[in-house]
Amino acid sequence: MKKALLIVSLVTISVLAQAKIEFAYEAGAEIVSAYLWRGQYNGGLSFQPDLEIGFAGEHIGLSAGVWGSLGATDWKFQKGLEQEEGYNPNTYFLPEVDVIANLSFFGVQLGMTHYQYFLPEAKDNYQTEVTVGYNFADELGFPLYINWNTFVAGDDYNLEYDESDEPILDETGELKTKRAFSSYLEIGYDQALPHDITLGVKVGMSPWASEFYGNDRFAVVNVSARLQKAWMFDVCEIDLFAEGCLNPYAMRQDKENEFIYVNAAGDDKLYAQTLNGTIGLGIWF
Numbered sequence: 294m295k296k297a298l299l300i301v302s303l304v305t306i307s308v309l310a311q312a313k314i315e316f317a318y319e320a321g322a323e324i325v326s327a328y329l330w331r332g333q334y335n336g337g338l339s340f341q342p343d344l345e346i347g348f349a350g351e352h353i354g355l356s357a358g359v360w361g362s363l364g365a366t367d368w369k370f371q372k373g374l375e376q377e378e379g380y381n382p383n384t385y386f387l388p389e390v391d392v393i394a395n396l397s398f399f400g401v402q403l404g405m406t407h408y409q410y411f412l413p414e415a416k417d418n419y420q421t422e423v424t425v426g427y428n429f430a431d432e433l434g435f436p437l438y439i440n441w442n443t444f445v446a447g448d449d450y451n452l453e454y455d456e457s458d459e460p461i462l463d464e465t466g467e468l469k470t471k472r473a474f475s476s477y478l479e480i481g482y483d484q485a486l487p488h489d490i491t492l493g494v495k496v497g498m499s500p501w502a503s504e505f506y507g508n509d510r511f512a513v514v515n516v517s518a519r520l521q522k523a524w525m526f527d528v529c530e531i532d533l534f535a536e537g538c539l540n541p542y543a544m545r546q547d548k549e550n551e552f553i554y555v556n557a558a559g560d561d562k563l564y565a566q567t568l569n570g571t572i573g574l575g576i577w578f
Contacts, residue, residue, distance in 0.1 A: 317349040321577035332515025339364025354397040362389040402426040420447035443476040475503035489523040512542035532575040
């Protein structure tokens, strides 16, 4: 066993020593008609800048970046609607800043993302997520990837229920909660088409009960497709894309009239939609 570990260590050191590690960066921004994330509607018209720097070699990459989104919860920009109990129809701006770190090693992907939300009157306005995955394109040339993502800190809780399926209250009369460790398994495939067009399809699953993803058991919560056209120039790349998302679990639950809570801001009805779409324009340097 020790000899095997020694051999693996020596091979790894040899590969890293021979790899040509170079500085790499990517900067750009997108404007989208709707902010969609893992099949959820997270906002209306949004501006989303992105900056990533790091080092890349033939079999290894290390990067850190910042991604942001500035938009409204509803593209109609309606304000001042009547407030109802447990329902907020008001539109407001919803800034978000994510800090991201990624390590890739022979196709294995390791990452951490800190999501910072600027929600009005929110107690917990952040989440931290860890990611483990594998990109088959890196080593095998096959454009398929699989990622497992789990929230480990921040606003991610499920209600606790008693034997009668009634929510449990704590000593202060508040609803009792427990950390959910909401997870998201995604399998994606990107197919290159003629004329610099790419078709990307994804299937996302929530493996256990999560109020964040709106499921009370294992569920397929996202089936999406994205069609993107790229124009390459000397100093930049311009992308035009369209994406559609379907939530099969929400569609079934809606028919059964049992759709459970969806973690949302603004107009909850928008977030409970089973079918969403967006178009966008991006520029990258």
